Amino acid sequence: MKIDKNKLVDLLVEKTSMEKAEVEKQLEQLIDRIIDAAHRGKALEIKEFGVFYFDDEGELKFDPSKELSTEISFKYAGMKPIELQPERDTAIPLGVDEDEEKVPEEQTPTADVAETEEAEKKEKREKDKDEADDIFGIEEDDEDFDFLSDAVKESEAEMDVWDEVEKEEEKEKKEKEAKKPKPQPKQKKKSSAGIWVIAALLLILLLAGLYFIFIDDGFMADEPQQAAVTEQPAPVPDEISVITDENAEFAEDTEMTPVEPEQEQQNAVSEEEGLQNDQPETITQPAVDEQSTYGLMGSINDEANNGYSIVLHSFNSEENARETAARLSEEGYRVLVSSRTVTGEPVWRVSVGQFETLAQAQENIDRLPSPYNVQNFIHRIQNN
Amino acid sequence: MDTEFIHAFKEVLREQFVNQNSVEIEGLGTFDVKHYEQHQKRYDTGKVVMMPPADVVEFKSNIRISHEN
Numbered sequence: 001m002k003i004d005k006n007k008l009v010d011l012l013v014e015k016t017s018m019e020k021a022e023v024e025k026q027l028e029q030l031i032d033r034i035i036d037a038a039h040r041g042k043a044l045e046i047k048e049f050g051v052f053y054f055d056d057e058g059e060l061k062f063d064p065s066k067e068l069s070t071e072i073s074f075k076y077a078g079m080k081p082i083e084l085q086p087e088r089d090t091a092i093p094l095g096v097d098e099d100e101e102k103v104p105e106e107q108t109p110t111a112d113v114a115e116t117e118e119a120e121k122k123e124k125r126e127k128d129k130d131e132a133d134d135i136f137g138i139e140e141d142d143e144d145f146d147f148l149s150d151a152v153k154e155s156e157a158e159m160d161v162w163d164e165v166e167k168e169e170e171k172e173k174k175e176k177e178a179k180k181p182k183p184q185p186k187q188k189k190k191s192s193a194g195i196w197v198i199a200a201l202l203l204i205l206l207l208a209g210l211y212f213i214f215i216d217d218g219f220m221a222d223e224p225q226q227a228a229v230t231e232q233p234a235p236v237p238d239e240i241s242v243i244t245d246e247n248a249e250f251a252e253d254t255e256m257t258p259v260e261p262e263q264e265q266q267n268a269v270s271e272e273e274g275l276q277n278d279q280p281e282t283i284t285q286p287a288v289d290e291q292s293t294y295g296l297m298g299s300i301n302d303e304a305n306n307g308y309s310i311v312l313h314s315f316n317s318e319e320n321a322r323e324t325a326a327r328l329s330e331e332g333y334r335v336l337v338s339s340r341t342v343t344g345e346p347v348w349r350v351s352v353g354q355f356e357t358l359a360q361a362q363e364n365i366d367r368l369p370s371p372y373n374v375q376n377f378i379h380r381i382q383n384n
Numbered sequence: 385m386d387t388e389f390i391h392a393f394k395e396v397l398r399e400q401f402v403n404q405n406s407v408e409i410e411g412l413g414t415f416d417v418k419h420y421e422q423h424q425k426r427y428d429t430g431k432v433v434m435m436p437p438a439d440v441v442e443f444k445s446n447i448r449i450s451h452e453n
Contacts, residue, residue, distance in 0.1 A: 001403075001404075001405045001406075002405065002406050002407075002408060003400050003405050003406070003407045003408065004408050004410075005408065005409055005410045008396065008407060008409065011396045011400075012389070012392050012393065012396055015392035015395060015396055016388050016389060016392045017388075018386075018388070018389065023389065026386055026389040027389075027393075027409075028411075030389075030390070030393065031409065031411050031412045034412065035411075035412070035447065038449075039449065046390065046393075046394065048394065049394045049397070049398075050441075054448075054449045058448045058449035059445065059447075059448055059449075060412075060413060060443075060445035060447040060448070061443065061445075062413070062415070062441075062443030062445075064440075064441045068398065068401070068441065069440070069441070071398060071401075071402065072398075072401045072402060072417060072439050072440070072441055073438045073439045073440065074402070075437075075439070076436050076437050076438055076439070079436030079437075079438075080436065081425070081433040081434060081435050081436065082433060082434045082436075083431060083432070083433050084424065084432040084433060084434055340399070340402070341399065341403060342402075342403060343403065343404075344403075382395070
């Protein structure tokens with residue numbers, strides 16, 4: 001569908017409390033300002049929207065801001081280019097092939113070379129594994145993210161321990177079984193199928209038991225992790241700019257700043273610093289405040305409506321959406337219901353959590369129960 | 385310029401982009417949302433990567449700088 005200027009004015013009138021004539025006037029002013037700034041060789045930035053400027057060929061260009069690009073491409077949020085091994089045709093790098101592993105054996109002139117080759121292979125395999133983990137991973141390499149992956153490794157290590165315990169128990173069981181049937185070799189054949197079934201059942205029970213024990217441990221391990229996540233935001237400048245933006249919304253958020261394209265970055269930085277100095281109390285306040293502002297569980301905080309939320313349901317009727325929302329909030333989630341227009345139809349989205357950054361939202365997806373942990377997407381919360 | 389207007393302007397355009405609508409503003413230019421499928425890309429270094437799919441806003445304008453000559 002194409003929206004022309006008239007339609008745009010209508011939509012703007014709907015959105016604001018202004019008269020049509022006023023909206024038209026404002027739109028003209030905006031266009032004039034963009035073109036005027038561009039003619040003076042400057043770029044005009046509309047915060048959280050983009051920059052208008054004349055390029056080297058004198059053509060008017062527009063670069064969307066990171067926020068706008070993210071929101072439009074929300075379906076593919078966090079996807080990253082994947083490196084392909086040139087010799088492979090497959091899209092996803094798999095583990096090392098068996099053939100490849102055999103190669104060094106055939107071509108080993110000396111033991112030393114074989115060793116180094118083996119080491120290289122190992123390294124490569126590890127690298128491949130990392131890459132595979134990285135596929136369409138999250139772009140932001142935050143500290144807390146590293147910390148999280150460490151935590152994941154730790155829990156994997158724990159898994160291994162359990163595996164070992166399991167294996168030992170299995171071994172014992174097998175020994176017992178081996179001892180038992182010896183005196184009655186005839187019966188063994190008959191009941192061997194039965195024994196296997198029983199063994200399988202026991203194993204399943206054992207696994208289930210371990211699973212519950214592990215879950216308990218997992219919850220306990222969760223707590224410090226959470227604390228780390230909530231502590232982290234304070235020093236990151238990104239966070240500060242979001243917080244200050246919100247507080248200074250009317251003054252700063254929508255202010256349009258004509259800047260030289262090259263100086264843009266610097267200006268943005270110095271502006272952030274300036275805001276930092278203006279509002280020291282926001283920055284010095286530690287994690288406690290942060291915890292109540294953003295999060296997956298709890299009740300909705302209106303001040304956190306500048307962030308992201310995880311959409312779990314989409315309905316055609318508001319009634320259904322409200323019902324589901326009520327159910328989810330009984331389970332303790334922060335639930336938001338918002339309406340959007342998708343391909344001309346109104347839809348009601350039920351989303352949970354309020355997160356300051358996309359990365360935080362993505363981390364919290366793992367905390368959702370099935371099937372929500374796979375059937376979801378993240379959208380930006382719209383506060384008007 | 386009115387803050388409320390700028391806010392609404394951003395909001396309306398964002399909604400239209402998310403709905404894959406193109407927006408034509410007379411006297412400025414046209415915004416289009418284009419979808420790119422995932423595709424392979426080869427860098428000069430010989431590295432081959434699979435680029436993820438993406439929806440991207442593109443802006444076209446016939447306004448050109450006038451005082452260049």
